[in-house]
Amino acid sequence: MYRISVDSSRCQGHARCMAFAPEAFDFDDEGYAFxxxxxxxxxxxxESIRRAEANCPERAVKIEEA
Ligand code: F3S
Structure with missing residues (x-):
């Protein structure tokens, strides 16, 4: 099992995560991902979620094995 999250203290709203894996991310009203x-x-x-993690310039996308 894998746990996917966005570190809200790092996210700057670059939206690369959404570009690579729109099925796994959404934006709040201020444009930050969750x-x-x-x-x-x-x-x-x-693969799309792996790419989202690899391409976030703020390293805000976290994948943990649960
Ligand atoms: Fe935020 Fe990184 Fe996505 S900065 S909007 S988690 S690409």
Whole structure:
């Protein structure tokens, strides 16, 4: 199981995460990313989510093995 999250103290709203994995991220009213509840845990890590993590310039996307 993998846990996906966005570190809100790091996110600057670059939106690269959304570009790579629109199925896994959403934006709050101020343009910062978060992971909707239904996507916060996944059994299989998709390539798009790996790319979202790798391409966030602030290193705000976190993937942890749970
Ligand atoms: Fe934020 Fe990084 Fe996405 S800065 S909007 S988590 S690309």
């Amino acid at each position: 992971v909707p509840d239904g996507m916060a845990e996944t059994a299989e890590l998709s």
